[in-house]
Amino acid sequence: VVRAGGRGGAAASSNDTPTDERTREREDIMRVRALLIGLVSVALVGGAWAGAALAQEKSVFIPLLVYRTGPYAPNGIPSANGFNDYFNLLNARDGGIEGVKVVFEECEMQYDTKQGVECYERLKNKHGGAVMVNPFSTGITYQLIPKAPVDKVVVHSSGYGMTASADGRWFPWVFNFPMTYWSQASAFVKYVAAQEGGFDKLKGKKIAHIYHNSPYGKEANPTLETLARTHAFELTLLAVDHPGQEQKSTWLQIRRLNPDWIYISGWGVMNQVAIKEAAAIGFKMDHVVGNWWTGTETDVIPAGDGAKGYKSMTFHAAGSGFKVHQDILKHVYDKGKGAYSDRGKVGEVLYNRTVIGAMLNTEAIRTAIKKFGEKPPTKEQVRWGFENLNLTEQRLEELGFKGMMRPLRVTCENHEGNGLALVQQWDGKTWKPVSDWIEPIREVVRPKLEEAAVVEGKKLGYTMRDCAKEK
Amino acid sequence: VIYREAGQFKTTYAADQAVFPIAQDRWLVGALLVAAFVVPPALATEYWLQAVLIPFLVYALAAIGLNLLTGYAGQLSLGTGGFMAVGAYSAFKLATAFPWLNIVVVFLLSGLIAAAVGLLFGIPSLRIKGFYLAVATLAAQFFLIWLFNKVGWFVNYAPSGTITAPDREVLGVLVTGPNATAEARYVLALAIVVVFALVAKNLVRGRLGRSWMAIRDRDIAAEIIGVRPLRTKLLAFGISSFYCGIAGAELVFLFLGSAETLAFDINQSFLVLFMVIIGGLSSILGSFLGAAFIVLTPIFLTNLPHWVGLDMSVALQKQIELMIFGGLIIFFLIVEPHGLARLWQIAKEKLRLWPFPY
Numbered sequence: 100v101v102r103a104g105g106r107g108g109a110a111a112s113s114n115d116t117p118t119d120e121r122t123r124e125r126e127d128i129m130r131v132r133a134l135l136i137g138l139v140s141v142a143l144v145g146g147a148w149a150g151a152a153l154a155q156e157k158s159v160f161i162p163l164l165v166y167r168t169g170p171y172a173p174n175g176i177p178s179a180n181g182f183n184d185y186f187n188l189l190n191a192r193d194g195g196i197e198g199v200k201v202v203f204e205e206c207e208m209q210y211d212t213k214q215g216v217e218c219y220e221r222l223k224n225k226h227g228g229a230v231m232v233n234p235f236s237t238g239i240t241y242q243l244i245p246k247a248p249v250d251k252v253v254v255h256s257s258g259y260g261m262t263a264s265a266d267g268r269w270f271p272w273v274f275n276f277p278m279t280y281w282s283q284a285s286a287f288v289k290y291v292a293a294q295e296g297g298f299d300k301l302k303g304k305k306i307a308h309i310y311h312n313s314p315y316g317k318e319a320n321p322t323l324e325t326l327a328r329t330h331a332f333e334l335t336l337l338a339v340d341h342p343g344q345e346q347k348s349t350w351l352q353i354r355r356l357n358p359d360w361i362y363i364s365g366w367g368v369m370n371q372v373a374i375k376e377a378a379a380i381g382f383k384m385d386h387v388v389g390n391w392w393t394g395t396e397t398d399v400i401p402a403g404d405g406a407k408g409y410k411s412m413t414f415h416a417a418g419s420g421f422k423v424h425q426d427i428l429k430h431v432y433d434k435g436k437g438a439y440s441d442r443g444k445v446g447e448v449l450y451n452r453t454v455i456g457a458m459l460n461t462e463a464i465r466t467a468i469k470k471f472g473e474k475p476p477t478k479e480q481v482r483w484g485f486e487n488l489n490l491t492e493q494r495l496e497e498l499g500f501k502g503m504m505r506p507l508r509v510t511c512e513n514h515e516g517n518g519l520a521l522v523q524q525w526d527g528k529t530w531k532p533v534s535d536w537i538e539p540i541r542e543v544v545r546p547k548l549e550e551a552a553v554v555e556g557k558k559l560g561y562t563m564r565d566c567a568k569e570k
Numbered sequence: 571v572i573y574r575e576a577g578q579f580k581t582t583y584a585a586d587q588a589v590f591p592i593a594q595d596r597w598l599v600g601a602l603l604v605a606a607f608v609v610p611p612a613l614a615t616e617y618w619l620q621a622v623l624i625p626f627l628v629y630a631l632a633a634i635g636l637n638l639l640t641g642y643a644g645q646l647s648l649g650t651g652g653f654m655a656v657g658a659y660s661a662f663k664l665a666t667a668f669p670w671l672n673i674v675v676v677f678l679l680s681g682l683i684a685a686a687v688g689l690l691f692g693i694p695s696l697r698i699k700g701f702y703l704a705v706a707t708l709a710a711q712f713f714l715i716w717l718f719n720k721v722g723w724f725v726n727y728a729p730s731g732t733i734t735a736p737d738r739e740v741l742g743v744l745v746t747g748p749n750a751t752a753e754a755r756y757v758l759a760l761a762i763v764v765v766f767a768l769v770a771k772n773l774v775r776g777r778l779g780r781s782w783m784a785i786r787d788r789d790i791a792a793e794i795i796g797v798r799p800l801r802t803k804l805l806a807f808g809i810s811s812f813y814c815g816i817a818g819a820e821l822v823f824l825f826l827g828s829a830e831t832l833a834f835d836i837n838q839s840f841l842v843l844f845m846v847i848i849g850g851l852s853s854i855l856g857s858f859l860g861a862a863f864i865v866l867t868p869i870f871l872t873n874l875p876h877w878v879g880l881d882m883s884v885a886l887q888k889q890i891e892l893m894i895f896g897g898l899i900i901f902f903l904i905v906e907p908h909g910l911a912r913l914w915q916i917a918k919e920k921l922r923l924w925p926f927p928y
Binding site for chain 1: 620622716748
């Protein structure tokens, strides 16, 4: 079985027109030649033929850094497949974005920062040059943020990455809509307050934060600390070292502390272990809430029935009951181009998240094409498109995302957008939303975020731009 | 015929003690050096410089550092990642606290700081040896990473908890930070490696290197003939950490650009140790060969299907790459347990006799 994702860009050029046939012939000749030269002197060939064959079509190139192997593969596979399927859907159903094909190519990086850098450098100039990148790892996002304005590649860390980069005045090339870790943490506190019967009831309550001991895991701490001071709840921070297989001492502390609520910021194997441990000590599962990277099928299934009632934050609904899924099944899977071999997996939490990510990417590019009319758009235009993305309820309905996520608007100042959070609960079989859309406590988060943006921006030698002067 | 030293007479002690006593070697190394400085910056793409050659040079320096300690002085260490982290975080602190300081000076100073830390963690080596020492150095690895993760001062209280290379110039050319060209970074990394490889080569040929080897081969005998274990072992730790510290600083400043502690985790220590083992213990050339093998082989294998026009899914490709890579490691260790450097040495012996072997 040839997977569409592995074929990368070639998947985009499969219409049977005479030009394409010629292209294919030429491709074949080139392939033979490349093979011959390759055998003589492999190191000298490069990927010239692939680039030449594809350059004739109007296309935008989006590199995908994926991790289908290694310790984080259970998270990496659904994430990568979501991007693949949505891009394939767009190319098959609509002929791309406003007639501009989406060309994408995967690069395996095993969630390892150094391999990620290698992948980025390898892909960024292919197929006419990348216009944007989804790093899909907070660590790699940090590497790419300094490079973004130099290479003029938009970094879209959708729901992860550096929170401070949400201040678009300091980080014009970095976007993290629909939400940041800090907004998420504040929404969690708001949810707890609602469950307890109001913010005044939080006083004296004990909340523990179990986090991956890395910059990613620590992201939520400042927000939780600030809110702990204002609402007088008792916050305990418990770090778990990478990769998180060993958590006995952490959960011993939890037993001693007996907190009212637990918030978990984990990734990969740490999540499964944490949920198993929580079930093992008999903690009330509906008082354990993961962040949105700690609430996928692979995290809860190993804990079996013990995981029932476990909650997690999210910014979209799970399941395959939306119109976009029907479209994906019809236009991609029915033609045998699906990224999964088992179509039952369409609709997993992380899959949906990257389908949304892919949609946000392509809608931003569409915004740029509509505004400037250039096909394909330039890198600067794509950046403008991200900054002026305005997804209305009506547009979401047209795209088949109605009910799956909220309308979103990005501005020059606010690269986080106005996303809202949702709490979902595992019932033993599926994830079900159990809360209304929760507005983050923006009046607390935003000033802190702006402070952090000054520190992080100055570290890179940036100056603040004036959004009033932007068109 | 080509590679024979017949007719090359040495008339002075200096000529006899030269690093490369054979003229052909001198020419070869000289030509390689010139080529290394000229060809890649002129011809290589940004990908080749930034993602392939710079990490190779950085890891070669770290491997030389570990080879001094493990190969020459016989002290097994798993703290390389920790010492590299010391170098990286000191370089970040120094570069941000003293923006006027030349970046080369920053690298040297952060190497010295790493050396001091290495001295401290080398103290257990006076009482324990072999695998027990490896475990003790493992403590250094975990403690140092924990420290940099825990204490906000090391990252200048950045909310993201990462260190980022600022823009710095050498002789008016930007060499670090996101705006520096890959060519400039490469040339700086190469210059540092060349200088320190030469220093290392001379160190191990001199009094210090000989006392390291004496300690390695039999420490009691060495002590009897007058080698002081305390001084010798601690110097090995100090100098080795100096090299690793500079390599760590380069890793962030010239290669990654921005890093968190995870970039220096235990896997780094193993990786550098494997480089030393595969390249050849107690060989400077081996450090380069080992670094080349570990850094370049996976990249080569990843790109190979593309170059020959094969289409396969990235996951399958990665699995195959891992299998071939693992197989190659075993193959080379079976063919030559003393590492790639020994293979080169054998090849040289054969070359001398070619085409008339007896």
